[in-house]
Amino acid sequence: MKNSFGNQISMTIFGESHGPCIGITLDGLPAGFKIDEQRIAQDMDKRKAKGKISTQRHEEDKVEIVSGYFEGYTTGTSLALIIQNKNTRSNDYKSTQYRLRPGHADYTAYEKYKGYQDYRGGGHFSGRLTACIVAAGSICRQILESKGVFIGSHLKQVYTIEDDSFDVNHLYEQIQLVNKMDFAVLNETKKEEMNQCIEQIAANKDSVGGILETAIVGIPAGIGEPFFDSVESILSHLLFSIPAVKGVSFGLGFGFANLLGSQANDAFVYTDHIETKTNNNAGINGGITNGMPILINTCIKPTPSIFKTQQSVDYQTKENVELTIQGRHDPCIIHRARVVVDSIVAFGLLDLWMSQNAQEGWTK
Template identity: 50%
Template sequence: MSANWGTNIELSLFGESHGKAIGIVIGHLPAGIHLDMDEIRWHMKRRAPGQNKMSTPRVEKDEVQIMSGLLDGVTTGAPLCAMIENSDQHSKDYSLLKECMRPGHSDYPAYIKYKGYNDVRGGGHFSGRLTAPIVFAGSVARQILRQKGILVGAHIQSIHNVYDDSFGVDITSQDIETLLQQQYPTLHEGVFETMQEIIEKARMNQDSVGGTIECAVIHVPAGLGNPFFDSIESHLSPLLFSIPAVKSVSFGLGEKITGLYGHEANDSYYYDHDQIKTKTNHNGGITGGISNGMPIVLRVGIKPTPSISQKQKTINVKTKENTELEITGRHDPCIVPRAVVVVESMVALGILDMMGDI
């Protein structure tokens, strides 16, 4: 089972949902970077469970312990190792799952691949719990990017059939900073209240809902990326698809661009004093796989949480019989609100990894 990624920086993710701890090792970070731990704690809180009825009641403080690579708050150049202890496990809730495969989960393919030895408690290494160290690493990455003037921010685009506004052509630093101060960021004030109602309705029906997250990266200079195998799209997509429950990734208008004529889809250039901009941003700030100086805009689709309390049909791999399963335990009726900071973190890591090209 591989848990390593990176070209110019290196990530090694470890741990399981109900193990003693989870964590990440970040290699090739520059020395001399002062880390703002208060900012990191804020982003960790944005992802943390147990804060309201929209998330699992599992309570984890997600306090990060730096094991190496940091001295007096400054990176030393050695691999930065961060560990987060697990403290609120209910492992007995998962005793049946060695035999009964949960619909929509990794249980069955993991059972085949790892011959039944994989840890199923809370999803094991497949769990969204593993996104906590990803948020830590992404928080480090975004602080390094900020020194280069690059900001990353996202908002909840939709939950079920309730939609927020979309990013416009011009996205300012203040727009991003405003989103980053919100626990559940949206562009349209008040829309999240309606989203909450949808989530609560699903929870009361022992069901779940999914949605989309729109993310923007601003002030990326033109010229970042490569055509074909290391385009910005192809570099970021594997990271985003590594987030549990992500089922789609698109850039700019995504599939909507296929319904336009060429003259509508093309982003026309113009000079704004000595700065080159485009009148539209249908291609999401990327053409030919390379940044064109406009905001990089992408959208991530997240499926409804597969763990629901309704009785579902499945199989028992021990008895080789069809059966029914009623999932117990603690689960999010919608993981989209907690996933916003995870998407931001993955994008920050991907952009930082590519910055070696420019």
């Protein structure tokens, strides 16, 4: 199992949903970056379960920085973060241990790890581990913000209900707005509609997904590589690592299929710097940033843990069975996932930028 990612900086994630703790290490951060622990707590709060539209598993999610940090600053050694699991109910999973949950990694985990995996709550495959991503990503976001780079996401769509799209002329203000919200929408009238939709679907023992729209402003031109380490390649790799992510697109994405080249191209203009008149390509050309805002759409599938009776197979006996899951589960995770998306994008961009700085250091 490979649990590490990154080039100039790297992250390694560890733990299981019902284990004693989960955690993450960040390697490669230089010494002297100031860390705001209150900001980490605020970002962690955005991921917490709240109200009827989330799981009733409520964790404190206090982040402990156990190495690489002294008197408010990074030391340059490996930065290790730990989060305790305190509200587990493992017995909810014992009776259905071998019954493969549709949409989950139960079957593939059995095939890969031969039954030695921790099955409780999905074990290492659980969305619980995204708490680690948020903790580490908060630090990456703080570093990026000190350099003038800001990231924010909103719920562009929940089931069939759509929010307004980001306004390219007011991205900075809108990013600041959504980053203050627990349920991040641009059009306030959509918040109640979406909440009612999720509650109604939950009452029917089902779940729902949606689309997140992410905007990044302030990233300079020249970051990224052609082909394998393009900005799109790295960010897509990271985004698809988030459980439940099933689609990622940049700029117009699949909308390019409906356009001519003359419509899709972004014309260049010069004022006091070079920029493009439109931003269909989401600030990226040839895998490298062009200085325009980066815009990403991420599709989150409906939570696979639903309370309807489903058809399944008992892995141990190889019998066809029916499955009715127990436990505490989210009818929708998109409102909690948006800070996870922001966090993992921050890590990817910081790694790409630091890699570019390392290259430039050798050529000057």
